[in-house]
Amino acid sequence: MKVIDISIAIIKNAQHHFLITLRPDASHQGGKWEFPGGKIEIDETPEQAMCRELYEEVGLTASQYQLFEKLFFDYGDKQLNLYFYLVEDFTGEASGKEGQPLKWVSKSQLAEYAFPEANLSVIAKL
């Protein structure tokens, strides 16, 4: 199975809340909450993919970020290399540009939402 490279933006605002969106039911890991992100295109760096996905999905522009975690995860039906970036400075107003529900939640509230399994160790580190 080909391993797919994914870039993800963990957005943390000045109130220390995190931006999460709901994955469409029909998608891989559908019905779970996620951080904005998606597949890295062939001509992109992981950083470029993270910035592009962040803008396409929720309309934010990342201005300061750092790689927070990189991990391999095997879902059985898909194998992924996931690059998680922590974005603590950004511009724009977040909205679900693909019609997806969106929430800002505190670190302790993150535990109340179902995330894909690859996210669990990353959320524990936040």
Ligand SMILES: Nc1nc2c([nH]c(=O)n2[C@H]2C[C@H](O)[C@@H](COP(=O)(O)OP(=O)(O)OP(=O)(O)O)O2)c(=O)[nH]1
């Ligand atoms: N965006 C995102 N994807 C995650 C997270 N955790 C996790 O395991 N994934 C997995 C689910 C998917 O298999 C993959 C992301 O792919 P995606 O479906 O968002 O890709 P994309 O935005 O490029 O979408 P598309 O063009 O295929 O519609 O990574 C997460 O926190 N955010």
Ligand SMILES: [Mg+2]
């Ligand atoms: Mg996506």
